[in-house]
Amino acid sequence: MMKQRYAHLLVLFLTVGMPISAFSQEVDYWSAKRFEFSTAVSYEFSALETSYFHQYSPPFLSGPYESNADQTIYLNGKQSWGLSAALAYFPMRKLGLQLQLEYGKPRMEGTNTAYDVSLNYAIGDFTGGPPYPYIFERTYDWPNTEGYLTQVCLSLNALVRFPLAKKVALYISGGPTYFRTSGEGVGLTYSKFWIEEGYFVGETYQMKFKFGPMNKLGLNIGAELNWVLFSNVSLALDMRFYGCSKESPPLEIRPNEMLSDSIGEVRETMNLGKIEVNPSFYRVHVGLKYLF
Secondary structure (H helix, E strand, C coil), X not given: CHHHHHHHHHHHHHHHHCCHHHCCCCCCHHHHCCEEXXXXXXXXXXXXXXXXXEEXXXXXXXXXXXXXXXXXXXXXXXXXXXXXXXXXXXXXXXEEEEEEEEEECCEEEECCCCEEEEEEXXXXXXXXXXXXXXXXXXXXXXXXXXXXXXXXEEEEEEEEEEECCCCXXXXXXXXXXXXXXXXXXXXXXXXXXXXEXXXXXXXXXXXXXXXXXXXXXXXXXXXXXXXXXXXXXXXXXXXXXXXXCCECCXXXXXXXXXXXXXXXXXXXXXXXXXXXXXXXXXEEEEEEEEEC
16 A cells, blocks of 8 residues: 555656656747748838928019019928738748838928018019019918828848747848838919909919839848747737938929919929938837748
């Protein structure tokens, strides 16, 4: 009886002290899986911060004139939500390649300066040169810039994977990125003046503008933390910087439904130049990754 009791105690001791791995086969998620596909929601921080000084000669339709109008508009990128997707292949346990697609539409805002207009004009068949006998001057407090950027980024990254635990791994990645960036907004101003039934008349319009699309090559670099939730699905938290050199695309005016003048005439009169744009941005994303 005593020997049986000791035998039972010995079996119990060995059972309790034996590691769990003796009863179950651990899965090495970071070497058993070669492919990874992820989808995520991104929160982006645009690095756009620029301004544009616009100066032109507003038309006076009823006689000879000299005129000038100027303003400065500001464009600052804001935060926005976006989407991303990526496919990775690991020929080795810790080294891999990744194809990543990023889409975002961050807002643009800016507090603009006042719009100043001056007009020195004559009425009818005035034959003399300037200065003319009539002067009109006005300063308008103008609405702020509102608009958005549209950004699509395609990246080919080298991946280094550092397993931290059975279900946790840290990724460091980076590589070249193809940027396609365009922008639309409202904030520029157009004016015209004339004499109607003996009265001086003028109209001022808030004009829509656009620039791009710009196609440029840049880079990205970032880190991602992965935690396997169950089976072949993991939660991914990624922080990344997308860097691209500045570009100066031409600024273009969009048609205004309230303005009867042809858009070609308006564009010629406003004579817009180029605006400096920084496509770079930071972003954080949270998503699911599928290991297979």
